[in-house]
Amino acid sequence: xxxxxxxxxxxxxxxxxxxxxxxxxxxxxxxxxxxxxxxxxxxxxxxxxxxxxxxxxxxxxxxxxxxxxxxxxxxxxxxxxxxxxxxxxxxxxxxxxxxxxxxxxxxxxxxxxxxxxxxxxxxxxxxxxxxxxxxxxxxxxxxxxxxxxxxxxxxxxxxxxxxxxxxxxxxxxxxxxxxxxxxxxxxxxxxxxxxxxxxxxxxxxxxxxxxxxxxxxxxxxxxxxxxxxxxxxxxxxxxxxxxxxxxxxxxxxxxxxxxxxxxxxxxxxxxxxxxxxxxxxxxxxxxxxxxxxxxxxxxxxxxxxxxxxxxxxxxxxx
Amino acid sequence: xxxxxxxxxxxxxxxxxxxxxxxxxxxxxxxxxxxxxxxxxxxxxxxxxxxxxxxxxxxxxxxxxxxxxxxxxxxxxxxxxxxxxxxxxxxxxxxxxxxxxxxxxxxxxxxxxxxxxxxxxxxxxxxxxxxxxxxxx
Ligand SMILES: Nc1nc2c(ncn2[C@@H]2O[C@H](COP(=O)(O)OP(=O)(O)OP(=O)(O)O)[C@@H](O)[C@H]2O)c(=O)[nH]1
Ligand SMILES: [Mg+2]
Numbered sequence: 001x002x003x004x005x006x007x008x009x010x011x012x013x014x015x016x017x018x019x020x021x022x023x024x025x026x027x028x029x030x031x032x033x034x035x036x037x038x039x040x041x042x043x044x045x046x047x048x049x050x051x052x053x054x055x056x057x058x059x060x061x062x063x064x065x066x067x068x069x070x071x072x073x074x075x076x077x078x079x080x081x082x083x084x085x086x087x088x089x090x091x092x093x094x095x096x097x098x099x100x101x102x103x104x105x106x107x108x109x110x111x112x113x114x115x116x117x118x119x120x121x122x123x124x125x126x127x128x129x130x131x132x133x134x135x136x137x138x139x140x141x142x143x144x145x146x147x148x149x150x151x152x153x154x155x156x157x158x159x160x161x162x163x164x165x166x167x168x169x170x171x172x173x174x175x176x177x178x179x180x181x182x183x184x185x186x187x188x189x190x191x192x193x194x195x196x197x198x199x200x201x202x203x204x205x206x207x208x209x210x211x212x213x214x215x216x217x218x219x220x221x222x223x224x225x226x227x228x229x230x231x232x233x234x235x236x237x238x239x240x241x242x243x244x245x246x247x248x249x250x251x252x253x254x255x256x257x258x259x260x261x262x263x264x265x266x267x268x269x270x271x272x273x274x275x276x277x278x279x280x281x282x283x284x285x286x287x288x289x290x291x292x293x294x295x296x297x298x299x300x301x302x303x304x305x306x307x308x309x310x311x312x313x314x315x316x317x318x
Numbered sequence: 319x320x321x322x323x324x325x326x327x328x329x330x331x332x333x334x335x336x337x338x339x340x341x342x343x344x345x346x347x348x349x350x351x352x353x354x355x356x357x358x359x360x361x362x363x364x365x366x367x368x369x370x371x372x373x374x375x376x377x378x379x380x381x382x383x384x385x386x387x388x389x390x391x392x393x394x395x396x397x398x399x400x401x402x403x404x405x406x407x408x409x410x411x412x413x414x415x416x417x418x419x420x421x422x423x424x425x426x427x428x429x430x431x432x433x434x435x436x437x438x439x440x441x442x443x444x445x446x447x448x449x450x451x452x453x454x455x
Binding site for chain 2: 018019022023025026030031089092093094095096097098100101104107108113114115116118
């Protein structure tokens with residue numbers, strides 16, 4: 001696989017070949033050098049897909065919601081790309097990616113492309129490859145890209161940098177957990193879904209959310225709270241309508257441009273940071289410099305902060 | 319420096335038989351061996367399995383079949399793989415398969431068949447070796 005093969009694959013993707021799309025996602029996930037080339041070829045064709053993020057506790061019904069939401073989008077004539085992210089086992093690096101089980105009926109729909117990814121090294125966050133996969137689905141021509149992430153820690157917050165509309169799913173059986181919903185989540189939610197509305201305590205859950213929203217200051221968009229029974233498809237139309245309202249809201253002023261500016265900046269800096277770190281670490285390892293400095297710290301000849309400063313001084317010299 | 323590409327495997331259960339205990343055990347063993355396992359649950363059609371294999375760009379398709387319908391289901395999967403130009407995937411079958419059928423399935427393109435109670439280490443080893451060979455090419 002070299003740069004010429006990559007160009008051929010990209011051309012196939014742009015012609016609508018889903019096998020090329022699948023191969024390219026694999027490459028951006030695994031081959032940093034080819035990834036750079038792929039992304040620069042793809043970039044001019046991106047910017048048309050509307051990206052929706054869905055997060056929430058394990059088992060809250062995210063995948064079932066994605067499945068039903070996709071069905072509703074398809075009825076409205078839209079094509080859909082789905083990225084379902086599950087955590088990588090920190091011990092073995094392996095993962096079981098089980099979100100597709102809830103989306104089986106969509107796997108043979110030509111207007112839908114589903115890809116499962118694991119978080120890999122990104123500490124529970126959105127793996128960097130997920131951003132690239134979104135861009136590939138966008139260039140492939142999907143009208144909507146839906147990203148499902150597990151609601152544990154960093155991923156919830158990360159998803160905001162990828163999605164235009166972020167949905168947080170809660171369930172009535174969360175009980176007191178609702179009260180404990182972290183401020184961070186409250187801030188990222190553009191829409192709240194109370195799923196499993198067929199269970200008890202739905203109204204109490206909605207009330208708890210309302211109260212939290214009353215206390216928070218989210219500007220002039222107050223996140224709506226949508227009740228759903230994902231398994232039965234109840235509330236899905238209302239959810240999609242809420243998404244469309246939010247979309248209209250961010251598009252009506254220059255909000256979306258500001259979002260693009262901020263996100264592009266974050267992404268560029270993220271890439272610079274990781275490339276710089278890779279390069280620096282490689283150089284330090286190869287020259288034996290890192291080993292020398294670590295030993296100094298171990299032998300108490302230097303403290304870790306001074307050690308880091310010494311490394312940074314080398315950067316200055318360049 | 320290129321990272322090593324993770325081995326990706328689908329575990330699917332075509333056919334109508336009811337439980338997936340065995341499939342789950344294998345899925346966990348493969349995860350514990352560092353692989354990414356796309357778990358498809360029960361009652362998958364050959365069409366769903368092949369389309370999933372394409373979209374997920376997997377190296378291996380593991381089919382767990384207890385229903386005895388293997389001579390209908392497995393050839394259909396192989397046929398669809400060919401039709402879609404993705405016959406490079408390694409197809410493994412787990413379950414109770416009579417010796418005569420075993421030979422036939424292998425002739426058709428199944429890489430290996432694992433009977434009930436096969437130690438999971440053996441499956442892990444087989445996958446690693448086969449994927450290694452293919453990637454070297
Ligand atoms: N009672 C009820 N059960 C539901 C509803 N929606 C989903 N479920 C069930 O909840 C379980 C989990 O659903 P998923 O869609 O897999 O949830 P998830 O949030 O994607 O789960 P993870 O990806 O594992 O975190 C399944 O057994 C669903 O059938 C609902 O509205 N009501
Ligand atoms: Mg899920």
